[in-house]
Amino acid sequence: MIAELRELYKHRELLYMIAYRDIKVRYKQSVMGFLWAILMPILIVLSGVVVRYAYAIVAHVPLKGADIASVAIRAVPWAFIVSSIRFTGSSLFSNFSLVVKIYFPKEIFPMAAVLACLFDFLVAFAALSILLLVVNVGWSVYLLWVPVLLATMILFCVGVGLLISAASLFLRDVKYIVEVFLTFGIFFTPVFFDVRMFGSRGKWLMLNPVAPLLDGLSTCIVLHQSPDFLWFLYSFVISVVVFVGGFVMFKHLEPAFAESI
Amino acid sequence: MSDIALRMEHVYKKFRKGETYNSLRDLLPAITGKMFRGQELDSNDKREFWALQDISFEVKRGEALGIIGHNGAGKSTALKILSRIMKPTKGNMIVNGRLSALIEVGAGFHPDLTGMENIFLNGTILGMTKREIESKLDQIIAFSGIEEFIETPVKRYSSGMYARLGFSIAAHVDPEVLIVDEVLSVGDFIFQQRCVERIQSVIKTGTSVLLVSHNIKTVTEVCPQTMLLEHGKILAIDRTDAIAGRYLGALPEAEEGNKAVYVSKVCVRGRAGQQSSFESGDTAWVDVEITARESLERLSVVIWFADDNQYMIFSVSTERLGFPPISLQAGESYRCTFELKLNMAHGTFNLGSDIFRYDREMSYDRHNRSATIFVGSTMAVRGAVNCFPTIIESEKFTKSGNLCEV
Numbered sequence: 001m002i003a004e005l006r007e008l009y010k011h012r013e014l015l016y017m018i019a020y021r022d023i024k025v026r027y028k029q030s031v032m033g034f035l036w037a038i039l040m041p042i043l044i045v046l047s048g049v050v051v052r053y054a055y056a057i058v059a060h061v062p063l064k065g066a067d068i069a070s071v072a073i074r075a076v077p078w079a080f081i082v083s084s085i086r087f088t089g090s091s092l093f094s095n096f097s098l099v100v101k102i103y104f105p106k107e108i109f110p111m112a113a114v115l116a117c118l119f120d121f122l123v124a125f126a127a128l129s130i131l132l133l134v135v136n137v138g139w140s141v142y143l144l145w146v147p148v149l150l151a152t153m154i155l156f157c158v159g160v161g162l163l164i165s166a167a168s169l170f171l172r173d174v175k176y177i178v179e180v181f182l183t184f185g186i187f188f189t190p191v192f193f194d195v196r197m198f199g200s201r202g203k204w205l206m207l208n209p210v211a212p213l214l215d216g217l218s219t220c221i222v223l224h225q226s227p228d229f230l231w232f233l234y235s236f237v238i239s240v241v242v243f244v245g246g247f248v249m250f251k252h253l254e255p256a257f258a259e260s261i
Numbered sequence: 262m263s264d265i266a267l268r269m270e271h272v273y274k275k276f277r278k279g280e281t282y283n284s285l286r287d288l289l290p291a292i293t294g295k296m297f298r299g300q301e302l303d304s305n306d307k308r309e310f311w312a313l314q315d316i317s318f319e320v321k322r323g324e325a326l327g328i329i330g331h332n333g334a335g336k337s338t339a340l341k342i343l344s345r346i347m348k349p350t351k352g353n354m355i356v357n358g359r360l361s362a363l364i365e366v367g368a369g370f371h372p373d374l375t376g377m378e379n380i381f382l383n384g385t386i387l388g389m390t391k392r393e394i395e396s397k398l399d400q401i402i403a404f405s406g407i408e409e410f411i412e413t414p415v416k417r418y419s420s421g422m423y424a425r426l427g428f429s430i431a432a433h434v435d436p437e438v439l440i441v442d443e444v445l446s447v448g449d450f451i452f453q454q455r456c457v458e459r460i461q462s463v464i465k466t467g468t469s470v471l472l473v474s475h476n477i478k479t480v481t482e483v484c485p486q487t488m489l490l491e492h493g494k495i496l497a498i499d500r501t502d503a504i505a506g507r508y509l510g511a512l513p514e515a516e517e518g519n520k521a522v523y524v525s526k527v528c529v530r531g532r533a534g535q536q537s538s539f540e541s542g543d544t545a546w547v548d549v550e551i552t553a554r555e556s557l558e559r560l561s562v563v564i565w566f567a568d569d570n571q572y573m574i575f576s577v578s579t580e581r582l583g584f585p586p587i588s589l590q591a592g593e594s595y596r597c598t599f600e601l602k603l604n605m606a607h608g609t610f611n612l613g614s615d616i617f618r619y620d621r622e623m624s625y626d627r628h629n630r631s632a633t634i635f636v637g638s639t640m641a642v643r644g645a646v647n648c649f650p651t652i653i654e655s656e657k658f659t660k661s662g663n664l665c666e667v
Contacts (some may be wrong), residue, residue: 013385013390013391014385014386017381017382017385017386017391018382021371021374021378021382024374024378025371025373025374028373028374097368097369098368098369098386100341100346101346101362101368102344102346102362102368102369102386102387103344103345103346103360103362104386104388170283171283171284171285171288172283172284173284173285173286174285177285255347255348258341258346258347259276259347260283
């Protein structure tokens with residue numbers, strides 16, 4: 001694996017180039033460029049606000065700015081997770097001619113797809129920061145958790161992406177199954193809701209490896225507290241396992257790519 | 262540093278024919294069936310076949326090796342293994358140095374990006390660093406000859422422009438081993454010649470080249486040695502002209518119908534007897550034998566040469582050579598021999614034959630490929646014919662007033 005990672009590092013320029021191509025093409029095709037990056041997050045935030053508003057009515061508590069902020073903080077990374085898994089899944093298929101004709105580490109394609117989505121995410125995150133300034137959530141030392149949580153999330157997405165992109169080459173129905181998970185995943189992930197609303201049963205929802213990360217983000221940004229360290233460790237370990245497992249499986253299947261398409 | 266650039270040792274490659282489980286919907290029942298009923302997953306043994314068997318060869322630095330073979334002979338599989346896209350089932354392979362494969366020109370192009378952006382994208386894919394591309398950018402653009410359109414998205418390019426830009430990028434990678442697969446079949450004649458020249462010049466700088474082509478003409482221009490593949494096995498590795506004869510000799514026979522008079526035999530002879538490989542300027546004899554099923558008169562025998570684009574470059578007939586028309590009774594045969602001087606530049610030429618009746622403009626038995634000959638040349642002439650040039654005078658001078666201006 002070390003040798004393979006070194007080879008990947010040697011091809012890093014290609015990784016940037018392909019990510020750059022994906023970004024450029026996406027922004028070139030749509031006149032709305034910037035809007036493209038924030039469209040899905042905005043829709044998710046708005047639906048979150050609707051859900052939260054309904055909850056506020058039922059519970060007879062007023063809807064606070066902090067609630068909206070915490071929905072937004074979790075919605076934007078969720079949009080990133082969804083789009084990066086979706087794009088990585090088709091990344092080998094859409095670069096079919098390169099996969100079968102030219103040699104280089106093929107994990108570059110799913111990784112570049114994540115990188116391109118990361119760019120969209122950063123655009124949306126910048127927009128979100130403005131919103132947070134307006135709502136005035138304030139600063140604290142716990143913001144240092146943000147890069148750690150995001151890095152874990154990226155690791156997780158890359159790992160899942162490696163698994164799905166390779167699997168969907170060999171098993172054509174994988175992409176439909178993934179699509180179902182992406183559509184309904186939001187109901188099992190604390191995006192619109194807070195795991196604390198479920199009391200002691202909330203811990204079952206935290207088993208979703210993405211949950212502690214999203215929850216951690218809103219905890220450190222809005223509540224100015226340190227995220228639950230054990231849950232973070234849980235997510236981190238799962239992300240590393242998924243990444244290593246995905247990478248090993250991808251490299252194992254890679255020589256058969258050209259034969260399978 | 263060894264001087265071996267590339268070596269294959271007893272390489273085998275096995276493929277599976279037909280479908281395997283390619284969806285979860287099929288795979289899961291098969292696996293559960295196996296677990297609960299002890300049922301075996303379909304064994305695919307019968308559907309396996311060997312695409313390559315016991316392939317061994319080596320190419321030294323600065324050498325060029327051609328690979329020819331009919332469709333399905335295993336050429337592309339061999340190249341895919343060499344460029345590490347596929348793994349051999351058995352055997353070893355060594356590549357020393359940077360390998361670049363010109364397998365499909367413009368494979369990495371994105372239609373929405375401009376020519377310039379695609380140069381950077383494709384160059385990186387082919388293994389160049391950004392700095393390398395920047396330093397060669399002017400050369401790449403100049404070689405492609407599409408300076409004015411370099412800021413246009415490539416989806417608006419013609420297929421020729423596409424190919425030119427693609428080859429231009431690939432030709433500037435400067436690899437230690439260059440693999441070229443059929444890419445030269447695109448683009449116009451002049452561009453093809455430039456590609457060949459470019460490949461020849463990279464060989465001179467010490468790059469090893471492996472060239473795969475159906476077009477023997479290109480192979481002879483680049484590679485002194487050629488490997489002939491057939492059904493995944495090496496039939497021979499030898500001098501290119503020797504291989505070319507074998508390759509062309511293996512062509513299928515022309516069709517035969519039930520005609521009133523038909524060409525019963527065509528034979529091309531050289532000084533050494535029947536042969537298909539000649540030197541430019543050699544004399545060849547073409548024997549044509551025709552047999553009549555019915556009584557016919559006023560016939561003449563026509564032969565012609567066509568180049569590998571099916572373009573007729575020479576044609577002659579007994580009547581046009583001043584011979585009296587031929588009359589045949591049913592069951593009679595007639596034979597004539599043409600003596601020809603093969604003044605073509607090197608290339609592959611198909612000999613066509615026909616029996617023609619000029620007064621009725623009627624063709625009795627037309628064969629576009631009665632025989633194929635291969636003409637080699639030690640002279641570096643280009644084009645279709647060999648005018649056997651020599652330079653008889655050469656001097657250096659300064660212009661004085663009485664020379665006529667052109």
